[in-house]
Amino acid sequence: MSHTENKLSVFALGGVGEIGKNMYAIQYADDIVVIDCGSKFPDESLLGIDLIIPDITYLIENSQKVRALIITHGHEDHIGGLPYILKQLNMPVYATRLTLGLIEGKLKEAGLLADTERILITSDSKLTLGSITATFFKTNHSIPDCLGVVFHTPEGNVVHTGDFKFDLTPVNEQYPDLHRMAEIGRNGVLALLSESTNAERPGFTPSERIVGEHIMEAFIKAKQRVFLSTFASNVHRLQQVVDAAHLTNRKLALLGRSMVNVVKIASELGYLTIPEGMLVEAGEVNRMAPERIAVLCTGSQGEPMAALSRLASNSYRQVDIMAGDTVIMAASPIPGNERNVSRTIDNLLRLGAKVIYGSGSVTGMHVSGHASQEELKLMLTLMKPTYFIPIHGEFRMLHHHGLLAEAVGVEPGNIFILNNGDVVDIEQGAARQTRKVIAGNTLVDGWGIGDVGNIVLRDRKHLSEDGILVVVITLSKTEGRILSGPDIISRGFVYVRESEGLLDEAGRIVADTITKLQTENVNQWSSLKISVKETLGRFLYEKTGRRPVILPIIMEI
Amino acid sequence: MSHTENKLSVFALGGVGEIGKNMYAIQYADDIVVIDCGSKFPDESLLGIDLIIPDITYLIENSQKVRALIITHGHEDHIGGLPYILKQLNMPVYATRLTLGLIEGKLKEAGLLADTERILITSDSKLTLGSITATFFKTNHSIPDCLGVVFHTPEGNVVHTGDFKFDLTPVNEQYPDLHRMAEIGRNGVLALLSESTNAERPGFTPSERIVGEHIMEAFIKAKQRVFLSTFASNVHRLQQVVDAAHLTNRKLALLGRSMVNVVKIASELGYLTIPEGMLVEAGEVNRMAPERIAVLCTGSQGEPMAALSRLASNSYRQVDIMAGDTVIMAASPIPGNERNVSRTIDNLLRLGAKVIYGSGSVTGMHVSGHASQEELKLMLTLMKPTYFIPIHGEFRMLHHHGLLAEAVGVEPGNIFILNNGDVVDIEQGAARQTRKVIAGNTLVDGWGIGDVGNIVLRDRKHLSEDGILVVVITLSKTEGRILSGPDIISRGFVYVRESEGLLDEAGRIVADTITKLQTENVNQWSSLKISVKETLGRFLYEKTGRRPVILPIIMEI
Structure with missing residues (x-):
């Protein structure tokens, strides 16, 4: 996707419509700044997958435009993708002290420390990243040293809150900087990206x-x-x-x-x-x-x-x-x-x-690190954005955050509930969401990044449900008769010692099927294999109610 | 286990230490009465399993003593095991009208309707089941027509509550019969078995x-x-x-x-x-x-x-x-x-x-069907049992229910937190828990009841994580050379078209391993197979970080 016009674009490569794997991008003309690089854990349908990270095809295709990767804080859903993403695309990483400390541990383990440019920032830093200038503000959350980011662009200012709550009696003096937030709001916010984790939760998160x-x-x-x-x-x-x-x-x-x-x-x-x-x-x-x-x-x-x-x-x-x-x-x-x-x-x-245990008022051993509805309204009121893009959350959280924005006065038409990859383009003060960049899940399995696809996952699912039956038979190339087998090997289907009768009968059915086809002069492997699969599959389902993967291996000597 | 003495025994075959698959038994001398016959769904570790039901080995071994199966209400965790259990052991089934209606649908589907004796009961029924007499009391819950059961035995009375709450403004006049419960308590309760689903929840469940x-x-x-x-x-x-x-x-x-x-x-x-x-x-x-x-x-x-x-x-x-x-x-x-x-x-x-959505006070579109702490205390207070056995719940729920019983005056030493199979024997007024009967999970997979064991499940788990690689090679029996292969087939490991290089290299490694071993005159299949597995496993882990199941198939012609 070419993007040379002087317009401002905002999009997520991960983190909207889901919890985790946060990655956002702000682009103005030929300058892209990336925010966060998270991972998330697979749900139970992604068998064998270790981790999910954002698909960064768009960034790779526009690698010469990427000016910085800014990390808002050190949680896994914001830094967990670094060891994999930085292997695909080397970017300078900007973060506060504790966040950098946590990141460096990860990069060291992945052998990426030496090759990664790391720049320490504070809430007072000011970064010039091509046509985009970034400044920061302190927030608080369930980890110290969190930042919100203001992107100053020729089109206007875009604010990204990172994760936050308003803990007004924080531990270790980690106050949210309300005054700077007020100042940012007073100076005008074109678009606000604010986190939505607790947008369904009424009230104010306890300290x-x-x-x-x-x-x-x-x-x-x-x-x-x-x-x-x-x-x-x-x-x-x-x-x-x-x-x-x-x-x-x-x-x-x-x-x-x-x-x-x-x-x-x-x-x-x-x-x-x-x-x-x-x-x-x-x-x-x-x-x-x-x-x-x-x-x-x-x-x-x-x-x-x-x-x-x-x-x-x-x-x-x-x-x-x-x-x-x-x-x-x-x-x-x-x-x-x-x-x-x-x-x-x-x-x-x-x-x-x-x-x-339990987070109820009875035990009170846990409070959330995320802003509840009244705090989200507080952030919206401080920032007074023209456009609002709720981030960090599944659809219903973004939806409820949108309703909160409406309630405090954001125009309904100026609220964008995005999918990963949806681009909001802002040009001459007007925002539109009409185009998409590539976005999606990259699956990490072992050392492999993105090499496990749907076919492999479907096979794993099938294997996990009813196991596999391998049927091996050797035919004579010249005479067409069975030289050896059928040998049947079962894994995850039935326990062989307790199912000898069943497997013996299965073997006879395979032998009969092949002999019959050869009498009929059907000799193509593919036909033989399909017949064995069908006949055996039907037999096993009738006997057991299960449908194992059947792998016929027919060898000709 | 022989059990001819005149003592009273109470045990669970399912439902304690877990939610679901409820099945309890009361035995006096040579008479066994069974209560409920539930199923539960497997968690994600039991790959491919459809349903879990109780292991009824004890009942089968004592089938001539089983007088009745009483069903307290028509939820799946109380009736879901019937189509499978009744195939293993035919018992007369006693239930109220709606419960029988739901059961009959199930039995019809399973082809068991004609062979199953079904007896309609009401809260006024009185059943003579050998030396045990059963009477009933109305409770309410999230399904109509629920009963609690009183077992009158020569040793004393045992009460089983079934699932209940105290909804004092119920829909359709389904009142809990407080007066009869009071009467039962006044007449003396030797042991109470009461449900524990909400034992961690303070207060009184709303109507x-x-x-x-x-x-x-x-x-x-x-x-x-x-x-x-x-x-x-x-x-x-x-x-x-x-x-x-x-x-x-x-x-x-x-x-x-x-x-x-x-x-x-x-x-x-x-x-x-x-x-x-x-x-x-x-x-x-x-x-x-x-x-x-x-x-x-x-x-x-x-x-x-x-x-x-x-x-x-x-x-x-x-x-x-x-x-x-x-x-x-x-x-x-x-x-x-x-x-x-x-x-x-x-x-x-x-x-x-x-x-x-959400069950909070904001939307209030759902209330629980189970008694909260104050209701559990109400039941305990009405029944005033000498011995207390909390049922229906995971360990922490039973534990908390035990604390509630202590709080209303049951002797701590008279409270039994059981595992499935633990037997409480009561003889001459004294209860002891020292022995066990066989109890456990019977896994239902397809038509198979109990035929999937740990080995099959372990294989499914392994297959689900990294898939399988089948390596087929044919050797000449006389010359010892490779006649065909190695052919490598992958399912759920890598997608073959994208990994040809890897699989080609894997094939060469297998061929080299076998050739080398044969030069060294190692010819036993088992040694060849182990070597192929080890060498190939190491190679694949180094290259991919994954450990697929490796199935070497070596054929000699």
Whole structure:
């Protein structure tokens, strides 16, 4: 798609119509600035797929125009695509200190650190990116060091909020910069892109402080050890756990790779303050007096290999949960993880632990990091945009965010609910959405980026449901008779030892089919294969009600 | 397990430590009475499995002692196992009128109707089942005609609540019989088995009437057609939809097989009153004035093939959703169904429908059919049991129900949190839980009941993740050289046309491996196969990061 006119274009390569894999682009004439580079996890229909990242065909085709990749914050749905995307297209990466710290860990693992230009920014930075100038404003969210971005273009200013809430009593002084937001609004916002995760949720998201108070209460009440599991990246919450442990005179152990990793980076960069000598090794936990130790661990989503799940199933090598210990689940289950979280809680209760879970007012061990409806209206009111593009969310979230925008006075015709790839073009003050760029899911499987397509996935689905039956037969090229076989091998269909009769009968049916066709002088492999598949498929369905993949292998010698 | 002593035993064959597949048993001396015969759906780890039912080995081994199968109500988690279980063991089935109506439909489909003795009971029935006498009491729940059961035994009385709530303003006069419950309690309850689905939920579950009021409001407000999707078995709710349609002068169409089926049975049996001439065929909907028609449909869980999902994706043949139509989702997503429900809502919104969803106070289109904590305490207080066995629920629900029982005065030592198969024996007034009977999951796959085991499931899992590679090679028995192949066939691993290079290289590696081994005079098939698997597996992992199932087929001619 050529794009040389002097117009402003805004589009998503990921993040609208879905949760995760955020990637947006602002283009003015020959300058493209990309915002965020997220990944998301596949749902259960994408069998064997490890990760989904945005399809960046458009950026690759316009690589000489891409001026910058700006990252708003360090969550996986904003940085998780970097190790794969940067292999496809090298871009200079702009981010704040903590965000860069987290990114650098990823790039190192992927062997991309040396080749990637990384530029540290703050909320006071001003970047000249061709015809686009970028400035920033502080927001707060469930990870420190988040930014919103203002793109100053000849056509007008475009604001991208990143993820945010308005926590007016934040931990560690991470205030949202209301005054700068007001100033941005006063100077005129042509288009606002604002996050929609909680657009269906009425009210105002509670402050992270509330969680701190509940954590403190639980620590004070606990007579034995306290285990707390949360997202490692929620550094504010980690700080509150550190504070509660300190106040109740407990040492702190860290379990889980990402917990150890984030605590290290956040402490080194000054986002997390841990008293000298407070941290102890996992191996110490079982040896310490139960009222003198607390444990911060991964696994709040019930991930089977994470620390908490292993503790719950009594298979963590160095640490045991004892009856009477307190376990705090300081996170809500992300949709799709409910079963794993429930299993973890059940296992902990079976061990006799007191488990505090649920985000209700009763336990209050979790608050969202995202703006609820009143905060979304606050952002819209501060920015007073002419055009509004809700981002970060599935369709119904974007739809509800659109209704909120209408409610605070944005013209209904100026609200664009986009699909990934839909382009909003703004020229001489007028916006239209008529064209598309390529956008979609790139599937990551093992080392492969984008090499697994629909045929492979369909086969996996079919294999997963009823397994496979391989039928091997060798024919004599000269005489046309069966030299060996049919041998039948089953995987995932029936257990051979218990189904010998069935498989023997299947073998006879194959032999009969082939002999009969050869008597009729049908010798093409393709006809033989189709007949074997059909006859055998019908027989197996009648006998078992299942339709395994049937793979006839006919060899001629 | 022999069991001839005069003692009372209570156990679950399904339904504790899980949601679904309810089946309980009461045994006194040589008399066994079974309660309920449910099924449940497999989670995503049980690939290809259609349904899970209880393992009834114990009942089969003691078939001459089984006196009755009593069904408390007509939900799938209480009757869904019947078509499979009755094939394994023929038992006389006792149930109320609506429940029998629903059961008979199932038995007919399974060809079991003629051979199954069915006995109609009411809340006033009294059954003599060997040494056990059963009487009943009315409860209410999200389906009409529910019963709790009292088992009168020489050792004392055991009460099984079935599913219940205390809806004191029920639809269609389906009151819970508080007075009889009080009488049962006054006469002495040795052991109470009470359902635990909502044991984590504080308060008192709202009345179904509330939903009726909200449905009525939505019908009055709607300017075009109204679609409402709910569980077909929620006859009370169907009645309220009928009433709202009648009051707003709308005809009613039914979409979805189970909706049509339940409405037919419930109307015939007098549980649902539909005004003469109100029902119209699906084909009429598009032809009628939008304000004169309402539609009741299946698909409230976002099931891909159900009516609402097909309406939402614009693929229902006879009916279209028009912009401005109102769609009411009168159900909460069951855990595991969230993604499908969200997708359905998104699709409906894209069509321009007004979608009312969510069970919060804002929309109020759904209330639970299960007792919350205050109602569970009410039941415990009415029954005043000596021993308490919480049933119907995952471990944490049973655990919380146990805490509620303690709170209302049951001795902590008299509360038994069971696993399926754990037996509580009560003899001379004293209860002990020391022994087990066989219990577990029987997997239904196609026509097969219990023939898919761990090996087959493990294979399906492996196949689903990285697919399969079949390597076929023919060797000469006499000369030991390769006569044909290696031929490599891939399913679900990589797409062959795009990976020819990889597969060619794989073929060379296999040929080299075999040639090398034969030079070394290694000729056993097993050694050849293991070498091919190892060498090829290593090569493929290095190249792709994936570990497909490798199936070497070596034929000697």
